[in-house]
Amino acid sequence: MLSRPRRNRSSAAVRNLIRETELNAGHLVQPIFLMPEADARLPIASLPGTFRMGIDEVLREIEDCMQFGLLSYMMFPAVPEEHKDKTGTYATAAENFYLHAARAIKERFPEVCLISDVALDPYSTDGHDGVVIDGEIHNDETLKLLDAMSVAQAQAGFDVIGPSDMMDGRIGSIRRALDREGYTGTGIMAYTAKYASAFYGPFRDALDSAPRQLQDVPSDKKTYQMDPANAREALREAAHDAAEGADYLMVKPALNYLDIIYRLHEAHPLPIAAYHVSGECAMLLAAAERGWLDYEQAASEALLSIRRAGADVIISYFAKDYARWS
Ligand SMILES: NCc1[nH]cc(CCC(=O)O)c1CC(=O)O
Numbered sequence: 221m222l223s224r225p226r227r228n229r230s231s232a233a234v235r236n237l238i239r240e241t242e243l244n245a246g247h248l249v250q251p252i253f254l255m256p257e258a259d260a261r262l263p264i265a266s267l268p269g270t271f272r273m274g275i276d277e278v279l280r281e282i283e284d285c286m287q288f289g290l291l292s293y294m295m296f297p298a299v300p301e302e303h304k305d306k307t308g309t310y311a312t313a314a315e316n317f318y319l320h321a322a323r324a325i326k327e328r329f330p331e332v333c334l335i336s337d338v339a340l341d342p343y344s345t346d347g348h349d350g351v352v353i354d355g356e357i358h359n360d361e362t363l364k365l366l367d368a369m370s371v372a373q374a375q376a377g378f379d380v381i382g383p384s385d386m387m388d389g390r391i392g393s394i395r396r397a398l399d400r401e402g403y404t405g406t407g408i409m410a411y412t413a414k415y416a417s418a419f420y421g422p423f424r425d426a427l428d429s430a431p432r433q434l435q436d437v438p439s440d441k442k443t444y445q446m447d448p449a450n451a452r453e454a455l456r457e458a459a460h461d462a463a464e465g466a467d468y469l470m471v472k473p474a475l476n477y478l479d480i481i482y483r484l485h486e487a488h489p490l491p492i493a494a495y496h497v498s499g500e501c502a503m504l505l506a507a508a509e510r511g512w513l514d515y516e517q518a519a520s521e522a523l524l525s526i527r528r529a530g531a532d533v534i535i536s537y538f539a540k541d542y543a544r545w546s
């Protein structure tokens with residue numbers, strides 16, 4: 221044998237020399253679930269180790285994460301039922317606790333990159349990302365609501381707007397709305413290839429945002445989120461979002477969709493984000509709880525694999541732990 225690959229694995233020093241992929245806290249985004257009560261800290265049964273927090277707890281949490289070099293956060297609101305309605309009015313209300321929290325975070329930690337969530341589902345009594353009109357999830361009526369939500373978030377200080385709704389044309393629509401209002405510096409992280417996945421369960425538990433049982437509307441999101449069977453369709457979505465002014469293209473979920481991450485990374489010069497979603501984290505945590513997997517090693521390998529596939533940015537509930545280990 222003239223060529224022996226094992227020579228390049230013979231010591232830690234050699235392995236370090238030839239390592240192809242690096243992953244550090246700078247690539248990671250920590251998701252945050254925000255509650256209205258300032259001092260709240262509530263566990264999520266299906267996602268151990270992650271909490272729904274009020275703003276006081278969130279500020280403490282961010283301070284903690286910053287010690288480990290985590291600078292980017294993506295925030296989601298757990299909206300009380302009494303604030304929900306069919307069009308998500310509360311999303312742009314002056315008293316909205318999510319907008320107030322963004323202001324408080326950016327005031328206290330101006331150096332962080334704060335990413336929003338734009339979609340109707342946390343605010344909607346129907347639990348859909350778009351507005352339901354006459355039994356239909358109405359694309360173009362939803363765009364107006366998403367535009368207003370995005371402008372309110374930019375005004376509150378979010379650095380990057382994160383449309384997670386999968387309506388057609390919303391990136392261009394939001395970009396124009398932001399620019400019209402003078403927020404030309406506010407970025408857009410497009411949930412470009414977001415699949416109708418079974419792995420969002422714990423997230424929907426956390427926000428109580430699952431689609432409701434309605435008369436004429438399916439209680440799944442398959443008419444707007446992508447079919448897990450499709451890969452080429454993701455390239456089409458990516459072409460739209462890139463042309464409409466997205467600053468990042470996201471693939472979601474991540475681990476079952478590494479091929480999609482790879483394809484988008486090859487096809488587009490835009491930064492690629494991957495959302496390692498709640499269910500993907502939960503199944504690893506459940507196995508670790510039973511002693512079936514080593515949490516640190518398995519979580520690190522999962523994140524590294526997402527990065528190796530071509531993700532520049534990884535959103536994961538493991539971000540803080542990984543940052544602490546590395
Ligand atoms: N706008 C909805 C939204 N934004 C982020 C997630 C899931 C994230 C996760 O599971 O961690 C979802 C769930 C859904 O589409 O129902």
Ligand SMILES: [Mg+2]
Pocket residue numbers: 386387388389412457460
């Ligand atoms: Mg699209």
